[in-house]
Amino acid sequence: MSIPTEPVAAPDVVRRLAGADRVVPVWANELGGLTFRLDPVSDAVPVSEANGTRRARYVKWRLLSAAHPGEADLADEAARLAWAASYTPVPRVLEHGRDDDSEWLVTEAIDARTAVDPRWIAAPQTAVRAIGVALRALHDALPVADCPFTWSVEERVARVLPEKADPGTLARLADAPDLVGPVVCHGDACAPNTLLHDDGTWAAHVDLGRLGVADPWADLSVAALSTVWNYGPGYEHLVYESYGIDPDPDRIAYYRLLWDAT
Structure with a gap:
């Protein structure tokens, strides 16, 4: 896993989720999974319930065909985050989705x-x-x-x-x-x-x-x-x-x- 050093094309679903917001690739794994930060530049980002300010979001995306038995399913990650959030600081899940080719997980950014x-x-x-x-x-x-x-x-x-x-x-x-x-x-x-x-x-x-x-x-x-x-x-x-x-x-x-x- 590493920070991308070359240009990364955002998948269609990531661009859709971003709306008018800036899409920044922040992480890539060896299987082709990508993580993007969606920086708020418009009203597309929901208002945080915590402090009333707009927060960035993160989108984890992966191709289903590239998954292997040791890789965590994003639906499983969403469930684990939702459970752990009652006890310890973790990102808030905003959306999990899946289509015929890929799946994605959207979480709210943490100020850290x-x-x-x-x-x-x-x-x-x-x-x-x-x-x-x-x-x-x-x-x-x-x-x-x-x-x-x-x-x-x-x-x-x-x-x-x-x-x-x-x-x-x-x-x-x-x-x-x-x-x-x-x-x-x-x-x-x-x-x-x-x-x-x-x-x-x-x-x-x-x-x-x-x-x-x-x-x-x-x-x-x-x-x-x-x-x-x-x-x-x-x-x-x-x-x-x-x-x-x-x-x-x-x-x-x-x-x-x-x-x-x-």
């Missing part, structure tokens, strides 16, 4: 920056500590007993991609560690999915398409690893410190292997 915004790339210690604090707050806030969604080892292993299902990997994945927790996990706790206020405190989480009950290390291991991808080496320990937990090498290794395989 992703943890991989250039401002926070330049201040990695602040960003990484906020990621750990935010993940702990998410795990503490979401009620396991009331969560209708799961992200278990068993269901994830069942979706291992064929090209990654070599015998050695499968044997290691079959030897799962005992479940710790559990908590309601984010499901994609990489650095870009934490939003920060300008003072460096966490603001919200986005991209909750895999949210579900699981071992907290399923999130922690990937959150720490993603700091290497986004900020360089030397910051992983800050995720664990700010979360308030000591590293568990065995669980870290297992859940990173599972992440890579699925």
